[in-house]
Amino acid sequence: ATARPLLEVQGIDVFYGAIHAIHGLSVIVNEGEIVTLIGSNGAGKTTALGAISRLLPIRSGDVLLDGRSLGSVPPHDVVRLGLAHVPERRRIFADLTVTENLEMGAFTVRSTADIASRMDEMFELFPRLAERRKQFGGTLSGGEQQMLAVARALMQRPRILLLDEPSMGLSPLFVERIFDIIETINKRGVTILLVEQNAHMALAIASRGYVLKNGMIVDQGSGARLRSDESIQAAYLGAH
Ligand code: ATP
Numbered sequence: 001a002t003a004r005p006l007l008e009v010q011g012i013d014v015f016y017g018a019i020h021a022i023h024g025l026s027v028i029v030n031e032g033e034i035v036t037l038i039g040s041n042g043a044g045k046t047t048a049l050g051a052i053s054r055l056l057p058i059r060s061g062d063v064l065l066d067g068r069s070l071g072s073v074p075p076h077d078v079v080r081l082g083l084a085h086v087p088e089r090r091r092i093f094a095d096l097t098v099t100e101n102l103e104m105g106a107f108t109v110r111s112t113a114d115i116a117s118r119m120d121e122m123f124e125l126f127p128r129l130a131e132r133r134k135q136f137g138g139t140l141s142g143g144e145q146q147m148l149a150v151a152r153a154l155m156q157r158p159r160i161l162l163l164d165e166p167s168m169g170l171s172p173l174f175v176e177r178i179f180d181i182i183e184t185i186n187k188r189g190v191t192i193l194l195v196e197q198n199a200h201m202a203l204a205i206a207s208r209g210y211v212l213k214n215g216m217i218v219d220q221g222s223g224a225r226l227r228s229d230e231s232i233q234a235a236y237l238g239a240h
Contacts, residue, residue, distance in 0.1 A: 003030040005064075006160055006191050007052070007083075012061035014044075014051045014215075021047045022215045024061065027193075029160065034182065034192040036202040036223070038236055039212035045195040046088055048212065049162045052193070053085035054078050065160070080108055082159035088168065090149040094138025098129050101137050101148055105155030115155075122151040125184065143174030150181065160191040167198045179205055199236040203227040211236070 007029040014022035022044050029035045037045050050056040052063050054075040063070045065081055073081065093101050102122055106115045123130035126147045132140065137148060146166055153161060163182065167175040179201050186192050186205075196202035203209050203223040211219040211232060219232065226232050 003033075005029070006031040006066055007193065008064040008067075009048075009052060010062045010064065012048075012051055012063065013059040014047055014056055015059050016047075020215065022051060025051075025212075025215070025217060026061075027210055027217070029191055029193050031159075031191055032186075032189070033208065034186050034194060034206045036194045036196055036199075036206040036209045037212055038196060038199040038202060038209055038226075040236070041197075043212040044215040045212055046164055047215070049085060049087075049164050049193070049195055053083060053162055055085070079156055079158075082156075083162065084153040084156050084158035084160070085162040086149050086153045086164060086166065088164040090145045092137040092140075092145050092148050092152065094136065096137055098133045098135055098137065098140070098148060101152050102129075102155055105152035108156060118155050118157065122154060125154075125181065126151050141174075143170045143177065146170060146174070146178060147181070150178075150185075154185065154190070158190060160193065161185065162193045162195075164195045165197060166194070167196060167201070175201070199232075200227065 005028050009025055009027040011024045011026050012022060013024060025048055037048060039045055047056060051058050054070055065083055070078055093104060102119050103115060106118060109115050128144055129147055129151060140148060166178045182192060183205050194202055203226050206223040209223050209226045210217050
């Protein structure tokens, strides 16, 4: 099958006031791929995802979803077009139960039967959440909250999921789990753009990766190539 770009980021620039955080960033994510964006603290990974999902304004360049410009699409409509974003530090609703958090994720879905079937699917994918369905979000462990954040985004049945540091702050066991789940979700047909500081694991599951430094792409290639690259190992894989 020929690769078809689902997401095309075309030379975007993003500023925070006078700070030029992202310089001419271009990224392509083909339908069905897992693509990762790696880089050190402050490289601009979070900013890039925010710009793609329209939470942050783009100064120049464009973002296309399935060939359509998101330039004038407001953030809540971006979700309807099939792009879901799980931000850093999860941001689940602490005072709502697991079930209620998932219902909030399905805000664009009208049919209650449809919501129920999606919820069943999430409880099958995340048995841990099923056991805790009546528990308040704020009382879940960090790993469970991350699972809930991912499940809530999946309630939209997105075509592409943007994940910002899903492994952050998790114990090694939960890190493994989260990466397994990302692969499972991808096999079920969801395209993934993954931002990670855990570059080693991210490159292991990604077909391709981009290396971001000071808001610019400094390298790109297959996950395997980047993983075996000595300069990348020295800069980003040393700690793992
Ligand atoms: P981290 O992994 O530490 O979150 P990152 O690669 O995601 O790093 P960003 O958070 O995107 O990096 O930050 C990119 C640059 O933009 C940094 O220099 C940062 O200081 C700056 N920046 C981020 N948010 C803001 C903001 N709200 N106001 C001003 N500058 C910001």
